Amino acid sequence: GAVVSQHPSWVICKSGTSVKIECRSLDFQATTMFWYRQFPKQSLMLMATSNEGSKATYEQGVEKDKFLINHASLTLSTLTVTSAHPEDSSFYICSALHLAGASYNEQFFGPGTRLTVL
């Protein structure tokens, strides 16, 4: 099946610094990618939908100036957590939409990035 990678797998940073997380679709082009956040034992929470070449659409309650999303190519989307604070510590997961046909699509998930802010 299609593969989505994330980099880094885990990151520890100091409060106030910015962290960039990359999401890549390795063997297909993804015009749409999604960014999720997951706190322990809770559901994936959709943060934003990223469309290649246009501005991301953020879910209610997600600060767009704090979580910067760039989807500059059909295989890469980045999430930058700016001025990170300990409450931003979480598991960030991306997924990419694979349009396999006119009426069929699949969503492939990345392995996640564990962010710890000290």
Added chain:
Amino acid sequence: GQNIDQPTEMTATEGAIVQINCTYQTSGFNGLFWYQQHAGEAPTFLSYNVLDGLEEKGRFSSFLSRSKGYSYLLLKELQMKDSASYLCAVLDSNYQLIWGAGTKLIIKP
């Protein structure tokens, strides 16, 4: 390598019971998640198992056997709204989520 296997598609009848199996081979184990995802929506959390045994939550139950690398999700009293994809995911020793491809469940009246 790491691998999660679950059936691609299953069909069941409204009111019946269905069991969706998931087998895994991962480098380490820190828990197994089941998610439900309706088309076009974000996945929603159903269960988390880290110890062997059965966890019951309403109409849904999840079972885990770590020695067998096996889990199942049991859905009882099926309703039409249960038609969705069910994703199995394992947290490995590096706390990376390894995702199954999902099982599309079709409920017929």
